[in-house]
Amino acid sequence: MKASMSGQLMFTPDLENRFSKARLRQAIRTVHLLLVNVRWRGPVMTRRQFEAAALATVLTASVEARATSEVIARQAPAHYRLSVDGLRITALCDGYLNLAHTLFPAATEQHASELAHAAFLTPGPLPTAVNAFAVEAGGRLILIDAGVGPSRGDTLGRLPAEMRAAGLDPALVAAVLLTHLHTDHCGGLLDADGQPVFPNAEILVAEPEWQFWSDPGLAARAPAAMRPMISVANQALGAYRQRITRFMPGTEPIPGIRSVALAGHTPGHTGFILGSSNDAVFIWADIVHVASYQFPRPEWGLSFDVDQTAAADMRARTFAQAAGDRLRVAGMHLAFPGIGHVVRDGAGFRYLAEDWRPLR
Ligand SMILES: [Zn+2]
Structure with missing residues (x-):
């Protein structure tokens, strides 16, 4: 320059x-x-x-x-590693999707534009990352969420390729822990032919999440926009049906990985805590969908929240706890690699992405 x-x-x-x-x-x-x-x-x-x-x-x-x-x-491979209390964590990006402000019922166009402008983004649909996290623990390869899969166009479905670029073989994944059963988290369990992408993996899903999506009466009472998601969730569960383990939120479904109930976005929406020291990472799944909207305005729910009021309440409480306890958080829809901290900012909050660090 x-x-x-x-x-x-x-x-x-x-x-x-x-x-x-x-x-x-x-x-x-x-x-x-x-x-x-x-x-x-x-x-x-x-x-x-x-x-x-x-x-x-x-x-x-x-x-x-x-x-x-x-x-x-082409963009550089999207994986980023950190080491926490004996666990090797690899953040992986499945791609991105664009979310319009109209998906946030509480948002006005003007306010959404102001928040986008304040975040140095062009007002309009905002690109939102879809992340997953691999964890090498006790000699096993665990995946937390599986991305969207091959059905949603060019900007998504990159997880298997990104895993290979990171030296992680999908065939060696021993378990997939699911934060919830929305398509952008479980769709990637299947390839374009509907076959398992992780042929040797056990699938772990929270009991209330499994109950909600596998209810045979759900499609009949759900809004039309939700029906494709119900179909994908059940296809994914069906393809792995011999290898599904349900767990209660709050328990430790895998030694060293604690689950946290974050119900609201979906009934069994679950976070995971990796590690136990000050370096521990709290993977909060879908507490945030668009950072530039929801950190300043935690009350802005997403129309796909199964319970928008409960989701907004959970978001506000989670922000307050993360800021108060100085928790290191990681999100499936925070800009890749999706790891950082939350600070209070006036009546709302602000996200501070963690700086790049060498692997220790
Ligand atoms: Zn999501």
Whole structure:
């Protein structure tokens, strides 16, 4: 970055771009030298050898340039590791979805725009991360939530690829702990053919959550918008039906991982606490869906909350406890890697994302 005469800041081309241009310049220089060689020193190679060498040089440069531009066109792998009390945690991003302010019944367009503007976002549907967390504990690979799966377009369904990029084999997942049974948390249990993505995993789900979604009368009394979610939840439960374990919120479904009842968003909405020291991480699942709206306005419920009043009340209480106890929190819809702290800010709250840290 440099300053122009007018004092404005100007960005120089990024390093990668300069790198690929340098490669191309080098290729042209090589061809030029070959030509010079032929012209002034007589043929050191046959014409056919020269043409082959020149072609190979140009092709190599163009392949390298294309490979570099393809890499630049994709985001870097989305995994981030932390180590807590003997547990190795890997935050993973399944992708993102855009949530419109109209999904928050208490929001007005003007207020939503003001909050987006205050967060340096363009007013309108706001991109919201869908995260999951892998935990290596006692020699077992545990996954907390499974992302959306392949059904929701290009911006989602990346979890298996991100796991592989992080060196975590989906086939080695021993257990999937589910925070709740909404599609963006359990849809990723299945591939595009409806087959289990985690063929060797036990599925652990809170008893009230299992009761709610597996109720055969639910679809008939649910609003139409909820019916696809009911279908996905039951497909996922069905595909793993031999390997489902139900647990009561508040218990320790896996040694070292404590569950916390956070009912409201769904009847069995559950958080998990990893570790026991000051470094412990409280995975609060869907306490927040859009950070720039709900930290300042915890009362803004999401239309997909099964009980919006209870969800808003749980959000406010959870914020207050996290801020008061200085808890390190992690969320499925906080910007990746979704780990940080909550502080009080006037009548509302504010989120402070944790800085990048080396792995200890
Ligand atoms: Zn969610």
